[in-house]
Amino acid sequence: MPTVRPDASPPQTLVVERCKLLLHTMPVSALTNGVVAAIAVALLGPVLPDGGMQLWGAVMLGLQVLRLLLWLIWRRRPIASLSEAQQNRKLLQLRVYAWLTAATWGALPITLFPTETLSQSYLAFILAGISGAAVAGLSFDAWTSAVFVLAVVVPLILRLFLVGTSSTLALGLLVCVYLIYLMSAVRRSQSQFLQMLDWRSSAEAAGASAQLQARRNAALARANQLGTLADDQNAFFEALCVAAVEQTGVDSIAILRLNAQDEFVVIAQVGAPRPTSIDATARLAWQSGAAQFVQEGPRQHGLLPLRRHGERVALLQASGSTTSQGDTALQDWLSSLAASIDRGLQALWQRERIDRLQKLYRALIREGEVVLQSRSAEDMLQHTCDTLTSDTPFHAAWLARPDDSGAFRVLARAGSGAEQLDHFRVHLDDANRAPLVLRVWDSRALQVCNNLLHDRAMQPWHATLARYRWHAALATPVLRDGELWGVLVFTSPQAQIFDDQTIALCEQVSALLGHGLDELDLKDRLGHLQRIEAHRARHDTLTGLPNRYALEQHLPEVIARARRQGSVFALGMIDLDGFKRINDTWGHSAGDRVLRELTRRLQAVQRQTDFLVRLGGDEFIVVMEDLNPLEIQTGFANSMRRLRQAVADPFDIAPNVQLPMEMSIGISAYPLDAQDADSLMRLADKAMYAAKARNQAATD
The missing domain is CATH 3.30.70.270 (Reverse transcriptase/Diguanylate cyclase domain)
Structure with missing residues (x-):
């Protein structure tokens, strides 16, 4: 009997394949045995007395009918859906019914052996033929085919030798040679079947491995892409976790960070909840700065430190299934993923550093250009105010414009004392034209006051100005589509701050803001036109229905x-x-x-x-x-x-x-x-x- 090589398909795979093939061949086997049994009864029934052959034929036909009925029942449930114990039991049942058929054939030469030489030859030919058919049809299962052949041929050989005539002895020797040939064929067929199964399993495993590797490479490419495009670290982590789980099928992936209480907190997570059983390993990975891997049954957990400009900033935790205990493919991929994340964090750090240097060296004028990148007027206005009060000589900035009733409404504000503007009460019809916003609206030109506390026209507001240290102010018109749209106000705690260069800088900021608003308006108009054209392209002009x-x-x-x-x-x-x-x-x-x-x-x-x-x-x-x-x-x-x-x-x-x-x-x-x-x-x-x-x- 052939043995299974150490590198062959897993035993349970052989069980499943043999069950499938035995079940698949059962109806053909039953019909073949039934037809041959009927032929045997027709040939040998007349020469054997007492109806013994007919009784044997009835037993054989009943057994084959039973096999067909069992086949109709068993085929409804796929073999792969059964447990391992059920699969093993099913294989034994299939073999037993095949062996019962063989035993029934083997009983024929023992109990109903004819005395005539011609009839003996018929019987030997029938049994040899059914044995050869079994070897051909059951080549995938050595045990079933070998036991079938032995159960059929050995009784025939023994009976031929027991008769002892020259013809039966010669026939017995021929059957012995035939038996040796059949057993050799069984061994050769089994080897070929195992080799074919191994080739198929190897091809399937290689294909699955290639697909998984391709998905993992795609995830790495996506991580590199996210690293070059991300503007925010947390958003980068979120998008990366989503891409890793969707493209590679890992169970879960999370980004952890150590907080002030020396506890790990989740920054981003996708998939199954992170197991708390590996918290000690996570702390070890953080403290040592080296990747740590934990195997829990078929699942493997990886914990890898993430660095930004050489400093540990987070911990990558991922869990996935492995094919074997020594499988390092997941470890290798996680190491590559951590390296890709590190490169993305480094690229993000470099972009932030460049941005900080630009703010520092180019100051207000460059911040004025940034407003052009805003996506809405509200964001642009607020961003302008925030920028103008960050690392600049101004500690408050705000923008106002009159509403339909003529009352000035503050659209954006930032900085020290800006909250008082929530109660800002200035109207276009006010008799006191001292407020800078009214001066700008009247003159359509920039207005500046380098010492608000010494401006007698500002006397009603001196207490408030002193409380918030608004010692100097500049108001400049903001044009939108060539028309006066609003007033941008700068305040500073330092008097006499607005020299010619600063005034020119503030005018450029206002001009850039107006240009940015015009660009938004243009984008809105273009977007509206695009939406109209897109609607026309997708809808029927006569009925308005989709086309x-x-x-x-x-x-x-x-x-x-x-x-x-x-x-x-x-x-x-x-x-x-x-x-x-x-x-x-x-x-x-x-x-x-x-x-x-x-x-x-x-x-x-x-x-x-x-x-x-x-x-x-x-x-x-x-x-x-x-x-x-x-x-x-x-x-x-x-x-x-x-x-x-x-x-x-x-x-x-x-x-x-x-x-x-x-x-x-x-x-x-x-x-x-x-x-x-x-x-x-x-x-x-x-x-x-x-x-x-x-x-x-x-x-x-």
Whole structure:
């Protein structure tokens, strides 16, 4: 009997494969044994008295019928779904029924051996043939085929030698040689089967390993990309965790940081909750600065320090399954991932450092340019105020503009004392024109006061100005689309701060802010135009319904959603019967009115989840999701009845002219009829034309 090599397929894999093949060959084996048994009874029954051969044949046929019944029962449950113990028990059961068949054949020469030489030759030929068939059909299972052959051939050899005539002795020797050949064939077939199984297992393992490695490489590439694009460290960690889990299938990944209480806190996490059993290992990885790996059964945990400019800033913790105890592929990948994260953190640090240097060396003018990167006017204004009060001579900045009633409203503020502006009360109609915002609004020019506490016009506000140390102020107009839009105010605790250079700098900041607002307005206008064009590209101009292009984008999403949820949806194609006659008789304007009216009626009867499309001409498509099982069982009868309500009433063709209309509907369903968009469209179109033909035949 062949032995399994150490590098061969796992034993349980052999059990599963042998069970599958034994179960697969059971009906053929049963039918073969039954037919050969019937032939044996026909040949040997007349020469054997007392009906013994017929009784033996009945036993054999009953056994094969039992095997067929068991096959019908066992094939309903896949072998792979059974536990290991059940799989082993199933293999033994399959073997036992094969061996019972062999034992029944072996009983034939022992109990019913004929006396005539010709009949003996028939019997030997039959048993030799059934043994050879067993070797051929059971080549994948040495135990089953070997025991089958021995159980059939050995009794034949013994009986031939016991008879002792020259012919039986010669025949016995031939059968012995044949037995040796069969056992050799069993061994050779088993070796070939094991080798083929090993090759297949190796190919599958190599393919799975290659796919996993490709996904891991893609995750590393994504990590490198995120590192070059990220503007925020926490956002970088979040995006990286999502990409790592989605692309590689690891159980969980988390980024940890040590807080002031010397406890690890989670910065970002995706997947299963992090196990607390490895907290000690996490602390060891942090303190030693070296990666640590823990194996817990089939799962492996990795804890790797993350560095930014040489300093430990976080800890990468990941958990995943390994194929074997010594598998280091996950460790190698996690080490590469940690290196990619380190490079991303280093790139992020370099960008932040450059940004800080720019703020330091270029001061206010460069901060004024940054406002151009804002995505909304509110963000731009607030960012400007925040920037102007950070590492500058100004400790407060704010922007105000009058509302529809003429009262100035503060849109953004920052810095010391800026909260008092929540109670800012200045109106365009105020008699006291001393406030700088009113001076700017009146003059449409920059206004500056280098000593507010000595300006008598500012006497009513001296106490407040002194409390917040607003000793100097500058107000400059902000133009938007060439018109005065608001006033930007700078305040400083230092009097006489606004010299010519500072004033020029503040004017440039205001000009840049106005330019940034104009750019936002331009982007908004362009975005609005793009949205209009996008809507036109996806919608029919006559009916306002989505068009064929929109359907081509919508259908793959519906198919993906149905595949993911295991649900059914239907695609209905609608065509008006006799629409061409309307265009030919009353003109295209009448046809357009009918199409718009049909659209209105279809929208009235469609469900919220339906997607109605005009393909062109008088052809419409409706995609119906969330269908109940009864609707599917009835062939979408309710949906068709609901859609036909759109033509229940006549259509106004011309003044005082109404015409009843009919529609032809063809429906195809996913996944019952097809599983791709083109096939669903084609089948629905075919069904629609079939319905149109039926309608025409009924009309005729």
